Amino acid sequence: MSEQQAVIVSEALKLIVTGGIGGLVALLVNLLLQAQKHKLGKKNTVHKLQFEKEFQLYGELWKALVNVRKTAVITPTIDNRMPKVKLSCDVYRERYYIALDAFNKAKNLFEDHRPFYHDDVSKITKDLLHQCRGHIRSVGEMLESGNFDDKLENEADELLEKVPKAIDEIEKVIKGRIGLLQKAEIVE
Numbered sequence: 001m002s003e004q005q006a007v008i009v010s011e012a013l014k015l016i017v018t019g020g021i022g023g024l025v026a027l028l029v030n031l032l033l034q035a036q037k038h039k040l041g042k043k044n045t046v047h048k049l050q051f052e053k054e055f056q057l058y059g060e061l062w063k064a065l066v067n068v069r070k071t072a073v074i075t076p077t078i079d080n081r082m083p084k085v086k087l088s089c090d091v092y093r094e095r096y097y098i099a100l101d102a103f104n105k106a107k108n109l110f111e112d113h114r115p116f117y118h119d120d121v122s123k124i125t126k127d128l129l130h131q132c133r134g135h136i137r138s139v140g141e142m143l144e145s146g147n148f149d150d151k152l153e154n155e156a157d158e159l160l161e162k163v164p165k166a167i168d169e170i171e172k173v174i175k176g177r178i179g180l181l182q183k184a185e186i187v188e
Helices: 003-043 048-071 088-116 119-145 150-183
Strands: 045-047 185-187
Touching: 048 088, 048 119, 048 150, 088 119, 119 150
Parallel strands: 045 185
Antiparallel strands: none
């Protein structure tokens, strides 16, 4: 029997002897209330290591997704950044490899740590990466075939609208999650 259990039994016996059954009932109710408070308190407790790790992972994911946002739309309809001295196919090929690299880094980071992200972050990130993968794949196929078509430009324009919205949604969810973690009691 543990020391705490021995104290409880001792107190219960004292109450039975001095206060009768009513005192014992009061002790039991008090013990049950303390146990319930302890249980509820644990739900609002986050270990410092867990908080730091989750915060770190969100920071890494955020950086990778911002890089995807900057590079994924390879073939915009109006391209102000097209150098005059290079062929457009060469420019798109360079952009394709940059976007592919950024996408793969973000995808690998996400997949490697997916169990540690909040479900809402995972859902939006998975959808965003799926859409970017489709566009990057289409550009790769276009570069292989040499056929530049309007469908790809329309796809790029759609992605140009979708990516920032998805990034904004991920930001809101991450901020909400960090806010919840900060409200919880952080323990060592």
